[in-house]
Amino acid sequence: MLEYTFSIKHRGCWTEAVNVTFPDIEATIIYSYRLGSTSVTMIEATNVADPDAFVAWLSDHEVMTTAHLINYDEAQQTAFVSLAGDYDTETEPVLNVLLRNECFPTVPSTVENGWEHWSVVASSHELVSKAHKDLSELGTVEVESLKSPELDRMLTGLTEVKQAVQNLSPRQREVLGRAIDEGYYDSPRACKLAELAELDSANTSTVGEHLRRSEAKILKAVKPLLTKEANA
Template sequence: MSDVRTPIMLEYTFSIKHKGCWTETLNDAFPDVRGTIIYSYRLTGTSITMVELTCVGEEKLDELIEWLGNHPVMNTSQLVSYDDRGQKAFVSLAGDYDTDTEPVLNVLLRNNCFPTIPATVARGREHWSVLASSHEQVSTAHEELRQLGSVDVDSLRTPDLDGLLTGLTEVKEAVQSLSPRQLEVLSRAIEEGYYDSPRACNIEELAELDSANTSTVGEHLRRSEAKILKAVAPMLDRPQRMRTQQN
């Protein structure tokens, strides 16, 4: 009988100070700005990246776009859209990386390490979480990443995929259990930036966009939040249980 081994899955979470990349010096030039790398890919030798930048005041917007476009690894920087209430800018970047560095995503993908969530940029570091199917893939990717800059490993573990899928199912069911009115108010709150940091609007401003008064809008949000957070709670507790079991 052949020896059939069940493939493992590893979750590798790390941050990197990406030497020579715009992410390294973004907060030196713009201390309050926070970034999310929505996607990044190569097209005919050029790396195309879409980023979301938050805490961008309108008075600094043009300066930020110009700074990104003039960065050594970039060819162009173009504003796609801007939300002045949420101080949020979506920016498209194109670069050929004709320097001693390259996009982190290139290193990850060629080593079969696949991001699970968009990478974030804060305080001069890129924060990534990826899945890989072997320690060898993670080790090789880690060594190549060290050629790009200083790497700090946050965790390397076997994710609880069954638990994660169960948790996601429970969250989906919680969302589906919302009444049409609760879903309407919650969706509007998200769209208007009520849950942004800093908040782009308050309860009073949401009520002005609704047919209900302030207390009713607040009650709809509280009931919606309670349903969703109860579904999310077991997922938040899982890492703590895993650490306890390991100790």
């Protein structure tokens, strides 16, 4: 098994040009798939000060047929946008290229400064080479790493995460579990903090404090898995 991490400046795609008009926006491609001749994509964009202008720009892009604002959090300046586009052979979605070469994303792709950042796993060098060749026909590709995943280190990290969960107090587990069940961590959120408090015996401030303490314990255990050093 190989882990292939790369960046691509996708020629003719909205990802290549978005930061020219909206320099501060960063986007995550949550999913992308082809439906007939149309590619459907859901993105989460942050630092979106004017969601209407952003969606209008996407709608007018040459490869897009429609763009719809699904949800916008004004406080966080975060927008969820659904896109539909008719790509030709020169602007084919990156995910299509990866999947047909049996390269499977391990995390959602991010878009920043005109580049799409991807991390995928594949079973052989031949598949990675073929995917890289096909991707190079879509734009400029920069390889960041090609390596065998360090499973021992990943398992160690997962053990630490499990221990962090076990270290939660019974009350923290109760509140966190309810928050997950009620969709507090969904995108977009299915419930608000005040709604969680209505299901609990404590007030909103106390429920929020239980969640913050739980999140802090778990995220501290997760952090080593996010750093470059942990993947070196």
